[in-house]
Amino acid sequence: MDIGQAYLAVALDNFRQIKRMGERVLAQLNDEEINVIPADESNSIAIIVKHLVGNMRSRWTDFLTTDGEKPTRNREAEFDGGYPTLAALKEEWQQGWQMVLDTVESLTPDDLLMTVTIRGQKHTVIQAIQRQVVHYSGHIGQMVYIGKWLKRDRWQSLSIPRGQSQAYLEEMLKRAEKETDPARPLGKLDTE
Structure with a gap:
């Protein structure tokens, strides 16, 4: 695998991880909770998703050949309203993410140093991808924060729960040791 293929594999994996994190937040919420606005000048999770989907449609449609800010996009409208139901939100979410994943x-590798534009500014494809990884990660972080605030003591941790860091580290070290064990057959996956 060359460096370009490796980069594209990492970018795709990053997008999938970001998507999964958002889905783990959404799995804990209901129709009402997705539309709660936690404070003035803040957005609900529904508005954040609406913005993400609008961005995804604009950036990833005809990614290599047209400006990433499409004339049909109404960015300001993305910050009004939300979704009537979690099901409606999830449908749009899936459509937006499918566009991202299909495009990436x-x-x-030959595409990576090509030039694309976003709002008339030139970017290499690598820069444009990284721009979206950072953008989407930031908004998913907002969703996590709002989800934690909404659910409080009913929140199911998306990473290592408090007080379990040492146990998690020990488990990861055990796994790493098994993976480097010379007696372990190559290509065999652990099912424990």
């Missing part, structure tokens, strides 16, 4: 999967 279609790229080749």
Whole structure:
């Protein structure tokens, strides 16, 4: 695998991880909770998702050939309203993410140094991808924070729960040791 293929694999993995994190937040919420605005000048999770989907449609449609800020996009409208139901939100979420993943999967290493534009500014494909990784990560972080605030003591941790860091570290070290064990057959996956 060359460096370009490796980069595209990492970018795709990053997008999938970001998507999964958001889905783990959404799995804990109901129709009412997705539309709660926690403070003035803040956004609900529904508005954040609406903005993300609008961005995804604009950035990833005809990614290599047209400006990433499409004339049909109404960014300001993304910050009004929300979704009537969690199901409606999830449908749009899936459509937006499918566009991202399909586009990144279609790229080749030869595309990475091509120039694309976003709002008339030139970016290499690598820069444009990284811009979106950072943008989406930030908004998913907002969703996590709002989800924790909404659920309080009913929140199910998305990472290492408080007080369990040492146990988690020990488990990871055990796994790493098994993976480097010379007696372990290559290619065999642990099912424990």
